[in-house]
Amino acid sequence: MRVRAGGADSDGIQLEPLKEQTMVDFKLEIVVLPVSDIDRSKDFYTRLGFREDVDYAGPDGFRVVHFTPPGSAASIIIGSHVTDAAPGSAQGVHFVVDDITAAREQLLAAGVEVSEVFHDAGGVFHHEGTTGRVAGPHPSRQSYGSFLSFQDPDGNGFVLQEVTQRIPGRVGQVVYGSVAEVEQALRDAATAHGEYEKELGHEDADWPVWYAGHMARAAGLQVPSEG
Known part of the structure; x- marks a missing residue:
């Protein structure tokens, strides 16, 4: 992520000249959910199809259970002594x-x-x-x-x-949730590329580049137009 910094503050004091800065990515990774019965909640999220990644039990009743929803880059955590929020308040x-x-x-x-x-x-x-x-x-x-x-x-x-x-520019990376999703994306790209070659009137030697761009756009990435 790139931002511009500098200018003057509210009192008119001149700050550093405007310049581009590269910011560290802030990726939402975990949502901690307050629960009263860990095993009951484990059963619930397992029934939803969430993948159990970790179930760690430490001293003094400390416990961390980490679940990831299908196809998600972010996860949830339930447990004991992981939050002081009231159960059900999320x-x-x-x-x-x-x-x-x-x-x-x-x-x-x-x-x-x-x-x-x-x-x-x-x-x-x-x-x-x-x-x-x-x-x-x-x-x-x-x-x-x-x-x-x-x-x-x-x-x-x-x-x-x-x-x-997705809104253009909203997606920064493409994540496929299964082999079947990758296969479908490739099939869709192949169909669209066939139409593109008809317009060209000859085979497209750079088809991997075209496929990559088409699949990225279909997933919501903001990339240059095909052609």
Whole structure:
């Protein structure tokens, strides 16, 4: 991440001249969730399909359980003596899915009590609580526009948000959740590249470069146009 620093402060004192600085990346890695019964919560998140990475028990009742949701670069931690927040007090934690209807069916199959899919009356982000909720997904299935909510056994509140296309520049790296996702991305690129070669009128010797750009754009990276 690059920023510019310098200028004058509010008192008019001249600061260092403007210059570009390279900032250290700040990547959201962990959300600590306060729970009252660790094993009950472990069962809940396991049923959701979260991968258990660590279950560490230390002295004096200290315990850390680390879970990673499917396809996520960030994780959650539950345990004892890891937070002084009240169990159930974490609210508004969002998970992103690319098919909110299918995700809801999976949650129901796992025995989770979940809301109906909804969108916001304003058409952008949802309001607090149930204010502005309109039943059903966004009318045009607009990316970022459809939601559902659920809770864990302690009442920690979660929202699923459907994102099918990222805002340009929003993605800094591409993460595929499975071999099947990589295969599908390659097949989509192959189909699109076939159309591109028809326009060219000959084979494209630099097809790896074209594939890479197409797959990156499809995943939401901001890269130069194909051609």
